[in-house]
Amino acid sequence: MAHRFISSRSVPSGGRLNARFAFICTISLSFTYVCYSVIFFCSSTIMTKQGTSDEKGCPLPPPGQNGPIEGKVSGKLNGCTLLTPDVRFARREEARVPGSGQPRDRSKHAASCCGNLSRSVPATEYTLNNLTVSQKYGNKKLPNALIVGVKKGGTRAVLEFIRIHPDVRALGTEPHFFDRHYDRGLDWYRGLMPRTLDSQITLEKTPSYFVTGEAPRRIASMSPETKLIVVVRNPVTRAISDYTQTLSKKPDIPTFEELAFKNRSLGAVDTSWNAIRIGMYILHLDTWLQYFRLSQIHFVSGERLITDPAGEMGRVQDFLGLKRIITDKHFYFNRTKGFPCLKKPESSSQPRCLGKSKGRLHVQIDQEVIEQLREFYRPFNIKFYETVGHDFRWD
Numbered sequence: 001m002a003h004r005f006i007s008s009r010s011v012p013s014g015g016r017l018n019a020r021f022a023f024i025c026t027i028s029l030s031f032t033y034v035c036y037s038v039i040f041f042c043s044s045t046i047m048t049k050q051g052t053s054d055e056k057g058c059p060l061p062p063p064g065q066n067g068p069i070e071g072k073v074s075g076k077l078n079g080c081t082l083l084t085p086d087v088r089f090a091r092r093e094e095a096r097v098p099g100s101g102q103p104r105d106r107s108k109h110a111a112s113c114c115g116n117l118s119r120s121v122p123a124t125e126y127t128l129n130n131l132t133v134s135q136k137y138g139n140k141k142l143p144n145a146l147i148v149g150v151k152k153g154g155t156r157a158v159l160e161f162i163r164i165h166p167d168v169r170a171l172g173t174e175p176h177f178f179d180r181h182y183d184r185g186l187d188w189y190r191g192l193m194p195r196t197l198d199s200q201i202t203l204e205k206t207p208s209y210f211v212t213g214e215a216p217r218r219i220a221s222m223s224p225e226t227k228l229i230v231v232v233r234n235p236v237t238r239a240i241s242d243y244t245q246t247l248s249k250k251p252d253i254p255t256f257e258e259l260a261f262k263n264r265s266l267g268a269v270d271t272s273w274n275a276i277r278i279g280m281y282i283l284h285l286d287t288w289l290q291y292f293r294l295s296q297i298h299f300v301s302g303e304r305l306i307t308d309p310a311g312e313m314g315r316v317q318d319f320l321g322l323k324r325i326i327t328d329k330h331f332y333f334n335r336t337k338g339f340p341c342l343k344k345p346e347s348s349s350q351p352r353c354l355g356k357s358k359g360r361l362h363v364q365i366d367q368e369v370i371e372q373l374r375e376f377y378r379p380f381n382i383k384f385y386e387t388v389g390h391d392f393r394w395d
């Protein structure tokens with residue numbers, strides 16, 4: 001065989017040699033072309049599929065590879081700046097209007113990285129430095145976790161803090177689906193949600209759910225495995241905070257004392273007043289416990305959220321089954337505001353404190369009134385501590 005091969009090549013006729021040479025050239029060129037096309041097609045498909053990036057066409061590192069928010073730019077690929085998830089996340093946060101959770105004015109920014117960003121109409125859009133970036137990956141899903149209450153407990157702080165976690169995507173506004181808009185249906189509700197990847201949690205907060213009698217049943221019928229977060233605060237302080245907020249909108253309302261008591265000298269508290277009723281936590285909790293296991297409900301201390309935000313957020317991350325990424329490195333105490341705020345990422349000069357309506361100066365209330373209300377709430381608080389297995393020390 002070897003002999004035949006050598007001999008057939010060693011004594012070819014001139015015409016046959018040329019024809020063979022031309023044939024071999026054509027075959028190798030065609031083969032090279034086919035290989036090149038296959039490789040190019042595969043690589044572009046892979047890039048698109050793994051494209052979970054904030055920047056269109058730029059791949060994201062695998063989920064879970066995260067570090068502190070002050071990350072570094074990790075390199076360049078195809079003209080895209082590859083950011084570590086931390087940097088991307090920090091920039092996404094930077095893009096939100098503080099306190100509102102909404103993206104900044106989009107019209108000011110032009111699309112840039114990685115080509116034609118402006119062509120699609122994305123469900124979620126945010127600003128990355130001076131670029132408008134579309135998050136077009138993932139799907140809109142019904143929430144797997146809800147911050148259901150309580151009003152004036154510190155729900156906005158929990159939402160804004162937890163949403164810096166890369167595995168959480170949250171709706172910035174309160175949708176009020178399970179109390180006011182239930183008749184609009186689950187598809188409407190799902191349509192409000194941000195797009196999430198399978199590895200991400202979808203979250204929304206509406207503090208009035210906690211005191212809405214129908215909410216537990218409705219939420220359980222959406223999914224009985226929904227995780228619930230309740231931010232609780234000393235009910236007396238909560239009531240004063242609630243009243244202060246109402247007063248800021250309607251300056252002509254009666255005084256706190258007038259609204260809080262049916263008969264003050266008899267110590268008869270008006271439990272029909274919402275500001276009072278909301279703080280009777282155990283009554284509301286009983287309804288939730290008809291539909292959810294206690295282990296599905298996580299209680300955040302509104303007080304500790306201010307004194308130790310990282311500790312409280314550590315427990316929230318554990319409850320949601322998330323890696324503890326939000327730590328004390330993310331917070332600083334803002335003396336002017338008198339509250340903890342998120343440290344700004346190095347790429348931003350935006351303050352990351354909550355808005356002016358969070359952390360207001362409260363209306364001055366007579367100490368005797370405060371004592372009376374403390375007495376009133378004591379039995380409700382004790383029952384609440386016993387049920388949840390934690391003493392919040394409000395008494």
Ligand SMILES: Nc1ncnc2c1ncn2[C@@H]1O[C@H](COP(=O)(O)OS(=O)(=O)O)[C@@H](OP(=O)(O)O)[C@H]1O
Nearest residue numbers: 151152153154155156157241339340354358359360
């Ligand atoms: N970090 C930080 N910054 C500002 N405010 C903070 C923070 N952490 C908790 N809080 C407390 O949050 C209270 C407002 O609670 P909510 O966000 O639940 O209010 S609302 O129901 O959404 O209106 C708000 O109540 P007031 O102090 O009465 O304004 C704050 O005490």
